[in-house]
Amino acid sequence: MKTFDDIEVRRPELARSYLELLKAQPGRPIALFAPRRVGKTYFLDLDLAPAARAAGFTPVYADVWLHRAAPLGAINHALEEALDDATVPSSAVGKAAKTPVKKVGAVGAGIEFGEEPKRRALPNEPALRLDTLVARLAAAGRRPVLLMLDEAQALAESADGAGVMASLRAVLQKRKREVLAVFTGSSPDALAAMMAASGGPMYQFAQLLDFPVLGDDYLNLLAQHYSRVHKGKRLDLAALQAAFAHLGYKPALMKDLVKELSAEGSTDVEATLRRMARDTNNVRGWQALLAPLSLFDRHLLVLLAQRKPPIGQNTLKELARTEGKVPTVAKVRAALERLKRAGILSGAGGDYLIEDPLLVDYLLANGADRPP
Ligand SMILES: Nc1ncnc2c1ncn2[C@@H]1O[C@H](COP(=O)(O)OP(=O)(O)OP(=O)(O)O)[C@@H](O)[C@H]1O
Ligand SMILES: [Mg+2]
Structure with a gap:
């Protein structure tokens, strides 16, 4: 490897x-x-x-x-x-072999192939x-x-x-x-x-x-490779497990985290994970994602990042702070649909999930204000 x-x-x-x-x-x-x-x-x-x-x-x-x-x-x-x-x-050669020979030339030189075998056309x-x-x-x-x-x-x-x-x-x-x-x-x-x-x-x-997510096998392989690159250093499995859970068991994100640790020669998984959430490239992507949203939609996202139920009484009350009045449930539902269509949220039936775990961290740290 x-x-x-x-x-x-x-x-x-x-x-x-x-x-x-x-x-x-x-x-x-x-x-x-x-x-x-x-x-x-x-x-x-x-x-x-x-x-x-x-x-x-x-x-x-x-x-x-x-x-x-x-x-x-x-x-x-x-x-x-x-x-x-x-x-x-x-x-x-295969093609020739499947096509019946129609005529062999007198001196055996000119072989002509017949029609290719055909089946009834497929129904439309x-x-x-x-x-x-x-x-x-x-x-x-x-x-x-x-x-x-x-x-x-x-x-x-x-x-x-x-x-x-x-x-x-x-x-x-x-x-x-x-x-x-x-x-x-x-x-x-x-x-x-x-x-x-x-x-x-x-x-x-x-x-x-x-469908089961990847488990310790994957984390162990990452840690083993890390130790091959950095002789004498080891990543703690428990810290990797916690980070993997935090990253929603997404292997590509986990690999980015360990690559980052390796680039820094650090074994502090938690600190690097925190830094990834502040990484300028990530942040630029989230800003671009959030900028076109209304303040209301961004505020709703922050509440979801805080794991508040989207249609709960307290959520509606909190949303009143951006709206000036308590929004209707229909308005919240419409916003949830918009955020789903934008690929930011998944879910239905009251249980919504922000797809990107690092975006959750960003929202918790930065709130609903329009990104700069
Ligand atoms: N078994 C694995 N070993 C190592 N890396 C993996 C493994 N499975 C997935 N990955 C990594 O995770 C990434 C995402 O995997 P994949 O595209 O299969 O996910 P998915 O569940 O189909 O995602 P989506 O819901 O977006 O279709 C892959 O590009 C790969 O880098
Ligand atoms: Mg897929």
Whole structure:
């Protein structure tokens, strides 16, 4: 291992346990949820996909969010790519071998190939296309498909969310021998709401699981590398654990912290963490994020950073200080929605979370005044 950036934790057992769970309940997907930036996509890509391949599946990854307006289109696109990989031989030789020879020239010199073998065109209607693609891909690879739908909460956000989810559910149930599915979502509440909407198409369909964050393995690797760089110095595991919790278990932020410690040759985790929250580059980013917000929205954010319930009586009273009068609940709800759309907050149902833990520190230190 050469640098901090090469440090990674692999979780093959976790991947295998999910595959076992899926195999034990054909037709029923699992939905993994966890906050932003804790490593969901990384896990799908580097742990689950290889484990699935080893277990005899064809893994197919689709980021639903990339194509929010037409999520089935995003899924179909990913399946079509996989089907191409499975059926269109990549080398010229492979291509020649699959194409029947029409005519061999008299002296054997001119070989002409016939038409490429063609199948019936795929249906255009997205749900039928999904059904056909799953069947063809499973048949082409002679193995079932593991469909990994990242940012699956976006399914519910499309114009015809309920219709899309109903189609997906129907295909996953009908094709249960040919396809298993894993959903992941960044916005835990949105994914949970989608899966649990009583009477909705996904209700009691997928099995909801909390995706585990990285643990001491990751911290130990960081600390070991630190000690390799700084002979005779050690980082305290308990201090690293506390910092990791403070940073919302986001590995990239944790790595930045240890890199910072290493650059300074310091072992004082807490002091460096405090300094990171004051780091000018971070601060500039937060100022840019906060500057366009109204004083009311910024004040609300500060109260959320203080872990006050957003619609509580005391919160409303405090907000009256910027408003001059107690704001209506509707006004607070509208502000919460705005902050969610801006990507600053996640959550629903009274439980809102500021995504960036260092921004929380900044808000607690600086209050609601317009940033300079
Ligand atoms: N197992 C791991 N080992 C080392 N670093 C990791 C690991 N998992 C994630 N990371 C780091 O955390 C970063 C964020 O991971 P990832 O993009 O997978 O998170 P995510 O949960 O999918 O985030 P989002 O909600 O934004 O989609 C990665 O770029 C990587 O640097
Ligand atoms: Mg992701």
